[in-house]
Amino acid sequence: MTALKFNIFGILIMVAGSPGAWRAFYPGTDGKRRPADFIVPADVAQHELCEYLADLFHEEATPRNNTATEIKHA
Known part of the structure; x- marks a missing residue:
């Protein structure tokens, strides 16, 4: 499963899954993530x-x- 992180105009968004089955989340500062209010x-x-x-x-x-x-992990 792919997990990608993006900075979209100052909004941090994580997208996990694979084509056809993406799930979007907003990462929290506490390490938790909440479901995004949109679908991919x-x-x-x-x-x-x-x-x-x-x-x-x-x-x-x-x-x-x-x-x-996209925020690339080194």
Whole structure:
């Protein structure tokens, strides 16, 4: 199972699962995560997740928070 983390205009979002079975979460500062209030459609491929989330949250963009990126783990 894939677990990916994104910073979408300052909003941290985790997406777990695989294409066709994605589950989105908001990570908490306490290490817990709560289910997101949106779904990722089954036809969104892994390489399309960041763009999909940016499109979904575009109204949250501000001059200070204007990027959508995947947070890569080193």
